Each structure stands twice: as C-alpha cells, then as structure tokens.
Amino acid sequence: MPRAGLSPDAVVRLAVEVVDAGGTTGFADLTLAKVAARAGVAAPSLYKHVGSLADLRREVTLIAVGELTAAATSATVGRSGADALRALGAAWRTYALGHPGRYAATQIGPDPDAPADAALRDAAAESVQVVVAVLRGFGLPDARLIDAVRAVRAGVHGFVTLELGGGFRMREDVDQSFTVLLDMIVAGVAALAPSDTPQSDTTTGSHS
C-alpha cells in the first residue's frame, strides 16, 4: 500500500522511456499497460494522472516535437545560408536516428480542428519556423520561400523516414547519400533566388 509518487509529468517521462525502448515502432506500440508496469503500478492508477492513452500520446509527441525544434535551433544558431541549412538537415537527421521512437511520435499530424491539439499545432508551427528562419537567409521571394520550406522538409523528412524504415540497403553509404541530398537541397534553394545573387558563400557542386 505504499505510494508510488507519480505525477502527470512522471507518467509522461515513463511513457517516453517506453517509446525509446521500442525502437522505430516504440511510439506505435506505446501502451498504458507498459507504462504502468514501468511505474510499478496497476494500469488504472494511471488515470489519476493522465486522461487517456490518446492524451499521453499527445504529450509524448509534444515533447518530441519540442526537442526536435530545440535541436534544429541550436544547430543553426550562429550560422547562416548554406551553412545553416546543412547544419539544420544534419541535426534533424541526428535527432531522428538517435531517437527513432520519438521521431515517429513527431509524425502525427495534429487535427486542425480539435481544441486538444492546439498546443501540438503551435509546436509543429514552431518547428517549421526554424526552417523558415534558415531559408530567409537565401533572399527568396515569399512565394518561393514556402516552396523552399516544403522542399527542405520533404527531402530531409523523407530521407530519415526511409532510412529508419530500413528502406536503404548498404548501410555504409547512407551518410554519403545524405550529404549529396543536402548539396542538392542547398543548390536547389539557391537556384530559387531571383537572379543568381546568393548573399552567402553558397557552393553548388563538390560533394564529399
């Protein structure tokens, strides 16, 4: 009959541990039963701290998105232009590879209407703003900026998604391929600028 000393935050922390322990599918396999086991508590007891499994998932997603934003932000601070863009991509991938379960949590699109997802929408928007901020340094017209943001997100997210999903054979060359992808993105974004007046020392070719 001793108390376990749980709290809403503690439960979420344990949920993140469960997600981390489950690898790429850790988020999909997140279960209240597992969290309860890790807490040394009966499953229904968790409802004293969390509303539902869906709520818990949302909290985990919120943490993951926040971490990803923080990683991206701190990787790009003090850099600009192609340098910042490359660092952003690398940080994004590093986070995803280092925390596959949490990155999977990140992929949950918030319901645009659900009030419960408001915080999630904000967090997602904030993470996109990091990309926007980096791309502003390229001096694109507004219409192209949004296209560029989408292209960057698509390329990086697609790459790490495929990599995590085992979509690439030959493990050893993946770093190289990612570098090539980043080169391609940097050159592509630079090419969207009005004329060819990059305001940072953007190089187009030369990978590796």
Added chain:
Amino acid sequence: MPRAGLSPDAVVRLAVEVVDAGGTTGFADLTLAKVAARAGVAAPSLYKHVGSLADLRREVTLIAVGELTAAATSATVGRSGADALRALGAAWRTYALGHPGRYAATQIGPDPDAPADAALRDAAAESVQVVVAVLRGFGLPDARLIDAVRAVRAGVHGFVTLELGGGFRMREDVDQSFTVLLDMIVAGVAALAPSDTPQSDTTTGSHS
C-alpha cells in the same frame, strides 16, 4: 447458414476496401473485425482464408506496392531523362493522394530476415528499380546513381507523406510546391552527372 463464398483473394479485396474507407489511417486501423463485418461473416471465420491479421496486412501492402510500381512504370514508359523523372514523381504523388490508406500500407518496411516478407522485399526492390531505370538515363556514375535514387525517393516520399499528414497549410499552393520540388530534383540529379553533358533535353529552371 448459407455460405458467404469467401476466398483468400476475396478477403484481401475486402481488406483493401476497409483500408480505402479509412483514409490516411485506414491501414493502421485495419482490423479483422471490420473485414468480417464487411464480408457478413463472424470474425473467426476469416481464419479459414487468412493466417492472421499480420498476414492480411502483408497482402494489402503487397498489392499497394505492386500498384504503385505499376503506376510509376506506366507513367514513365516512352519517356526519358527529366521528362521521365517528372512523370515518375507526378505518378507517385497521384497514387498516394488517390489512395492514402494504400500508400500508408506501402510505408511498412519488410523485415530483412523474415522469410514471410520475401515477396514484400522483392516487390519493394522492384519499385525502387523503376526509379533506378529512370535515373539511368542521366548517365551518372554508379556511386552517384544510388545517391540520386535515394534523393529522389526521399524528396517525393517525404513530400507526399507531409502532404497526406496535413503538414502543409494553404492547400491551394501545394501543386506549385511539388512542381518546384521536381524541378529541384531534376536539376540536382543532372548536376550529379560527370561533366554537364545531359543526354536528353534537360531544362533546369522555369517552374510553372
């Protein structure tokens, strides 16, 4: 006690219907109970035709990957170079947007070791081969070819994944953004060629 006239194929067909009915999450929400309901049959009866839910999912994935390969193939037949690459990307996205549930089924990576996933591995490899075939027309060295294939897959897959997940606000500009992405990919792949000797009439800029 009349017979429902099921068969393994019929069950898989119904499963695909269930997936289609579920939108983006249709594959994740696929359940034997739903398939049984649609078949007008009790859930355990399905085991006369299918080994398990996991088996059924695999079959659905197999169909989806096959369809995607077919769509990509038929879009690129008779084309080459940048033209083929653009058509490939467009067909990929069209399939994904037209069949969100099936495209989601596509994203599950086959276990590299499981014998049960052998057919799935083959199907996945076949779909990658379509991309490889298209990119061969760019005359890249082997080492760059694999990088290019990965970049193309990452960009296109990432884009449609984000789009399907609601990651893009402002629905009206998405087509334009995809065109820009394709331009970027085409130019990026062309830039990987040894010198700048594209062997088809590759254009680099000029979107819309």
Added chain:
DNA sequence: CCCCTTGGCTAATGGGCGTAGCTTTCTGGC
C-alpha cells in the same frame, strides 16, 4: 486529532486477436 483530498487498488465491461471444436454445405467418386 480528525477529516478529506489524493493516489493507489480491485472488479468489471467491451473490444480485438486468435484457438478449439462443432455443424453444415458442397463436391467428387462410385
């Protein structure tokens, strides 16, 4: 010191997968 909020618990419901074993339907051989 007592009360009452709080955080545990057990019991129970409902839904999902999967197994066992029964019954009915169809089909192939005679």
Added chain:
DNA sequence: GCCAGAAAGCTACGCCCATTAGCCAAGGGG
C-alpha cells in the same frame, strides 16, 4: 443418386488492452 470427407461457416473461450466504477489507505491542513 448417394455418401464420405473436405471446406467453410459458427459459437465458446482465453488473453491482452483501455477504460469506468467504486473502495480504501496515506497523509497533510485545520
């Protein structure tokens, strides 16, 4: 035409999970 036996349903059951309801103990504020 009949009759096995395989095939295709069914119900009953066990297990796991989420969630609700209602009970009980721990412990802090008056």
